[in-house]
Amino acid sequence: MTARDRSPQPRYAQLGDTLTRRIADGLYPVGTFLPTEVALCEEFAVSRYTVREALRRLTEAGLLRRRQGSGSQVMAMHPQRSFVHAMRSLDGLFQYAVDTTFRIDRIGLAQPDPDEAMHLGDTAGAEWLIVNGLRIDPAEGAALCVSTVYIARIYAAIAPELRSRKGAIYPLIEGRFGVKVADVAQSITAHPMPPAAARALGLSRKDWAVRVVRRYRDVAGALVLASINDHPAERFSYTMHLRQEERGVGF
Amino acid sequence: MTARDRSPQPRYAQLGDTLTRRIADGLYPVGTFLPTEVALCEEFAVSRYTVREALRRLTEAGLLRRRQGSGSQVMAMHPQRSFVHAMRSLDGLFQYAVDTTFRIDRIGLAQPDPDEAMHLGDTAGAEWLIVNGLRIDPAEGAALCVSTVYIARIYAAIAPELRSRKGAIYPLIEGRFGVKVADVAQSITAHPMPPAAARALGLSRKDWAVRVVRRYRDVAGALVLASINDHPAERFSYTMHLRQEERGVGF
DNA sequence: TTACATTTGTTCGTATGTATG
DNA sequence: ACATACATACGAACAAATGTA
Numbered sequence: 001m002t003a004r005d006r007s008p009q010p011r012y013a014q015l016g017d018t019l020t021r022r023i024a025d026g027l028y029p030v031g032t033f034l035p036t037e038v039a040l041c042e043e044f045a046v047s048r049y050t051v052r053e054a055l056r057r058l059t060e061a062g063l064l065r066r067r068q069g070s071g072s073q074v075m076a077m078h079p080q081r082s083f084v085h086a087m088r089s090l091d092g093l094f095q096y097a098v099d100t101t102f103r104i105d106r107i108g109l110a111q112p113d114p115d116e117a118m119h120l121g122d123t124a125g126a127e128w129l130i131v132n133g134l135r136i137d138p139a140e141g142a143a144l145c146v147s148t149v150y151i152a153r154i155y156a157a158i159a160p161e162l163r164s165r166k167g168a169i170y171p172l173i174e175g176r177f178g179v180k181v182a183d184v185a186q187s188i189t190a191h192p193m194p195p196a197a198a199r200a201l202g203l204s205r206k207d208w209a210v211r212v213v214r215r216y217r218d219v220a221g222a223l224v225l226a227s228i229n230d231h232p233a234e235r236f237s238y239t240m241h242l243r244q245e246e247r248g249v250g251f
Numbered sequence: 252m253t254a255r256d257r258s259p260q261p262r263y264a265q266l267g268d269t270l271t272r273r274i275a276d277g278l279y280p281v282g283t284f285l286p287t288e289v290a291l292c293e294e295f296a297v298s299r300y301t302v303r304e305a306l307r308r309l310t311e312a313g314l315l316r317r318r319q320g321s322g323s324q325v326m327a328m329h330p331q332r333s334f335v336h337a338m339r340s341l342d343g344l345f346q347y348a349v350d351t352t353f354r355i356d357r358i359g360l361a362q363p364d365p366d367e368a369m370h371l372g373d374t375a376g377a378e379w380l381i382v383n384g385l386r387i388d389p390a391e392g393a394a395l396c397v398s399t400v401y402i403a404r405i406y407a408a409i410a411p412e413l414r415s416r417k418g419a420i421y422p423l424i425e426g427r428f429g430v431k432v433a434d435v436a437q438s439i440t441a442h443p444m445p446p447a448a449a450r451a452l453g454l455s456r457k458d459w460a461v462r463v464v465r466r467y468r469d470v471a472g473a474l475v476l477a478s479i480n481d482h483p484a485e486r487f488s489y490t491m492h493l494r495q496e497e498r499g500v501g502f
Numbered sequence: 503t504t505a506c507a508t509t510t511g512t513t514c515g516t517a518t519g520t521a522t523g
Numbered sequence: 524a525c526a527t528a529c530a531t532a533c534g535a536a537c538a539a540a541t542g543t544a
Contacts, residue, residue: 068529069522184493190484208459233441242435319510320541
C-alpha cells in the first residue's frame with residue numbers, strides 16, 4: 001500500500017473481509033476451492049503478499065484449509081465462535097490440589113472391581129496401581145474428599161513417591177517417566193455418599209457426594225491415570241471460566 | 252532459500268528454534284527486548300521476511316509481544332502448556348440445552364432478593380427481567396431442571412420471544428440486540444433441593460440438587476444474563492474434555 | 503509542544519522450492 | 524513427466540507507532 005488510500009484498514013484485512021463475506025454469502029460454498037492466489041491478485045489488483053496475508057487470517061479463523069499443490073478449500077461458512085476454558089496448567093482442574101496433600105490409606109497392585117473398571121475403559125482387565133486415601137487441607141487439617149487413583153501398571157514404580165504427596169499426582173508421573181498428559185476428561189456427577197467414604201469423612205450416610213472422575217491420557221490416547229473423587233456435597237464447589245477465543249476474522 | 256541447503260526445515264523455523272532456545276536459556280530474559288528485526292537479519296544473514304516469519308511463530312506461542320515502534324518484548328521463557336476445554340459453541344456448556352425447551356412459569360421485571368442478588372454482582376440493586384421455569388426434554392416430556400434466568404434490564408424487550416423457546420437463551424439476545432457474549436463463568440455446587448424446585452420436579456424434599464450458576468458477560472464485562480439451574484442430583488452429569496493446546500513453538 | 507530517530511507494520515516485485523493431481 | 528498451486532525467500536520502500544531529545 002503506497003499510502004494512496006486513507007482507509008484505516010490494511011489491504012489484507014479488507015480483502016479478508018471481502019472473502020469472508022463471500023464465503024458467508026455462499027459464493028464459495030463449503031467444500032469448494034477459492035480462486036488461486038494469483039487469480040485473487042489479479043481480481044483485487046494486489047500483490048501476492050497481500051493475498052496470502054488475507055488467506056492466512058481466514059485459515060486461522062478455521063474458514064479455510066490450504067494445501068500446497070492443491071488449493072484453498074472452504075471449510076466453514078462462518079468463523080465458528082469458540083469458547084475456551086483456559087487454564088495455565090491442569091492445576092486449574094482440581095481447584096484444591098495445589099495446596100493439599102494426599103493421605104494414603106491403601107495402596108497396591110490390583111484388578112479393579114467391575115464397577116470401578118467402567119471408569120478405566122478398554123484396558124480394564126489389567127492390573128492397576130490402586131491408591132486410596134483422603135485429600136487433606138493442611139491449613140485446616142480437614143479432609144476434603146475421598147480419592148481413589150488408578151495408575152497404569154507401567155508407572156507403578158511411582159508408588160513410593162506418593163506418600164503424603166503435595167499437589168496433583170500426574171506431574172510426578174510426567175517428570176519421572178517422561179510421558180506427557182495430552183488429554184483429560186472430567187465428569188461430575190452426584191450420588192449418595194458411599195458408606196466407606198462417609199466413615200472416612202466423618203459424615204452420615206444420608207449425605208450426598210459429588211463425584212469427580214478424571215481420566216488422563218497421553219498423546220497416543222493411552223490411559224495414564226484415572227481418579228475418582230467423592231466430595232461432601234455441601235462443601236463442593238467447582239467454578240470455571242470461559243472466554244471467547246480471540247480468533248475469528250478479527251479485522 | 253535458494254535450495255542450497257538440504258535441511259528439511261525452513262529457515263524461519265530454524266531461526267525460530269534458535270530464538271526459542273535462547274529465550275529458554277535466559278539469554279533474552281523475560282521483560283527484555285529481542286534484537287531488532289534488522290539486527291537479526293544481519294546476525295543470521297537472512298532476509299527480513301524470514302526473521303518476521305520466525306518472530307510470528309514465537310508471538311503465536313506466547314513468547315513475545317511485538318509492538319510497532321517499540322520492539323519485541325520477551326513475555327515468557329517457555330511456551331506455556333495450556334490445557335483448554337474447547338467447545339464449538341457455548342452449547343457445550345449446557346450439555347442439554349440444544350434440544351430442550353424452556354417452559355416459563357413466571358416472568359417479569361423485578362428486583363432480585365438479596366440471596367439471589369449475590370449471583371448478579373455489582374449491579375444487583377437494579378431491576379432485572381426474571382424468568383422462572385422448567386427446562387424440558389421434549390422427547391421424554393420430563394423436566395430436567397428448574398431454572399431462574401436474570402436478564403439485564405436493557406434486554407428486557409426480549410421477553411415475548413422467550414415462551415417455549417428451544418435451546419439456549421443467550422443467542423436470542425445476541426441476535427436481537429447485537430451484543431456478543433465474550434465471557435462466561437460457570438460454577439457448580441450442590442444443595443438440598445429447594446422446596447419450590449422439589450415440587451416443580453415432582454421430587455421429595457430429601458433429594459439433593461446440583462446447582463449450576465452461569466454468568467454471561469459482554470466484551471465490556473457487563474453482565475448480560477445470569478442463570479441458576481437446579482438439577483436433581485441423581486440425574487445430573489457434567490462431562491468436559493480438556494486437551495493440550497497444540498501451540499507451542501511447533502516447528 | 504514539536505521534531506526526530508528507531509522499530510515494527512504493510513506492500514510491492516521477483517524468484518525458486520515442493521507437494522498435488 | 525508435467526502443469527498447477529501453495530510455500531519459502533530475497534530485496535526494497537514507505538507507513539505508522541513509540542520513545543526521546
